[in-house]
Amino acid sequence: MEKIRCGWCEKDDLYRKYHDEEWGSPVYDDQKIFEFLILESFQAGLSWYTILSKREHFTKAFDGFDYKKIAKYQDKKIEELMQNSGIIRNRLKILATVNNAQKFMEVRKEFGTFSKYIWGFVGGEPIDNKPKSLKDVPATTEISDILSKDLKKRGFKFMGSTVVYAHMQATGMVNDHIENCFLRLQS
Template sequence: MEEAGCNWAKSSPLMQAYHDEEWCVPSYDDRYLFEMLNLEGAQAGLSWQTIINKRVHYQEAFADFDIDFCAALTDDDLEQLRNNEKIIRNRAKIKAVRDNAQAVLKVQQEFGSFSNYMWHFTEGNRVIHELLSDAEMPAKTELSEAISRDMKKRGFKFVGPVIIYSYLQAIGIVDDHVLSCPLHATAK
């Protein structure tokens, strides 16, 4: 029988802290939304544990995910980042940070903020699932597929529907805490 709470988070203190303090917590901060988009993209093919362990190094490498800073990175800057052994040195994932920053700047012009853009897909509402176990958590949904399509059209990178589903959890649009978790939206 599965323990109470979200078992995936119990693998390390960093994972537990992320679960307890950030995961499925609604965010409207463009910088945080941008950071999580890029961290979720960096995770492609890897574990979240790997990325969370490198998070502080990502923050250092990308000026705490300052959107303007990242949008202005040159090809030489990106190539230099490939020498940083403290982050994932995949060329496409590193370049995606600049591409995504440039796409965010365009979205901010159109929607007023990146937050407005992300939350418009659910008309500002959260999607709260009532899962009995981690095993019931979907990898993707119609919502993540629709957002993925739109983001790809806007030039975002590493935004497939599975990555976007994890991203929606990360920024709190989706609440996938299991029902037995004290952090589930219905637990008061």
């Protein structure tokens, strides 16, 4: 019997693998949360598929998403990234990544972990929206609005409510698997 998945991921095997193995699974590890924050910020205005297909290049270009290293990037590294055709060469997004790494570390200092901070917006547990179909899945919510405003207040860049909600979906802060998706049926 064929698996039923959320319709957005049926484009190809890359999308299906991401859906089946990552999307919507709760992530509490700061390193992984940071990776998704960066990938989501690069996705702003683009398709997630574009980012996902370049993920390996992003990982290599940004030192495995090591926020401590990224926070120290200087002009030479920025220019190197601007020449890297494997990633999205948007200077503002690259500079935002360096900025966001610095802000990420500030939040970690304040809360102990970034995970503790970000999961606090959903009470530490995933919110299950129980969508019947893709049209029931929102692009933003009141919580993503609040979280986005707080991130911006803390100095984060490219963290609008849509980007933040996509991050919440990716890291399992919300469960938006549609009702007949095999992953919803397993949970």
